[in-house]
Amino acid sequence: MHCCRLSRRLWLCSFSISLLLCAAIAGAQETTAKEALPSTLPDAPLPQGVSASSSATPAAADPAAPLPYAHFYWRTIPPEYRARPLTASGKMKFVLHEMISPVDLVPAGVSAGWGVYFNTNPKYGPDDDAFGQRLAAAATRQTSFRLFSDGLLPIALREDPRYYRLGHGSVWRRTGYALTRVFVGRTDSGAMTPNYSAIMGRAMGAALTPAYYPGASRNAGVVWTTFGTAVAGEMGLDFLREFLPGTFF
DSSP states (O other), X not given: OHHHHHHHHHHHHHHXXXXXXXXXXXXXXXXXXXXXXXXXXXXXXXXXXXXXXXXXXXXXXXXXXXXXXXXXTXXXXXXXXXXXXXXXXXXXXXXXXXXXXXXGHHHHHHHHHHHHHHTOSSOOOSSHHHHHHHHHHHHHHHHHHHIIIIIIHXXXXXXXXXXXXXXXXXXXXXXXXXHHTTTEEEETTSOEEEOHHHHHHHHHHHHTGGGTSOGGGOSHHHHHHHHHHHHHHHHHHHHHHHHSSSSOO
């Protein structure tokens, strides 16, 4: 009982730290995005005989001006930015950056804490050592999802692994858009396409779990549950990408 209570406290602590980390990074990324916006161009010279004090309202911005480029490593592309196409090598750099990002440890930590608290799969038990084992398993599982869904399969299928925020319309429209992006993606040329990479990549990552899960969790039911949870989790992340400021998810 003592170990169980300690494990629960560890999970609650990790969950609280995860929320604080998300909030801190969101503020930092929002500030960075604002600083990345191009500075305002200098005013055009006024015609002879017209002073600055007598001039009318400033000229409106040119609506045909091209949008600024998003940062290469941004997982979320806001509507006020455009994204450079990712080459094959660029996609691998992109997914490697995702794997080493500190933010990627947040869902792994929450998953490990949840597993200890409720003793879910993989069945490492509820004791103190189980948290570290679950954390390692969650990080391995997440890494495989990223490698297949955001790297190898987008290269093979010529798909863009990034999330393009809608950013306008009603809450219901944006919610529906966000929750369907795991099924609807973009090709490298920008055309809409079924998101084969996202679905197949998570299926492949789930199929690998028997290679490192304990014996009690090496079965088809766990593989299918892992796959369904991964798809649902990506839908939730897309919802956050759509509505939260910043581009860190």
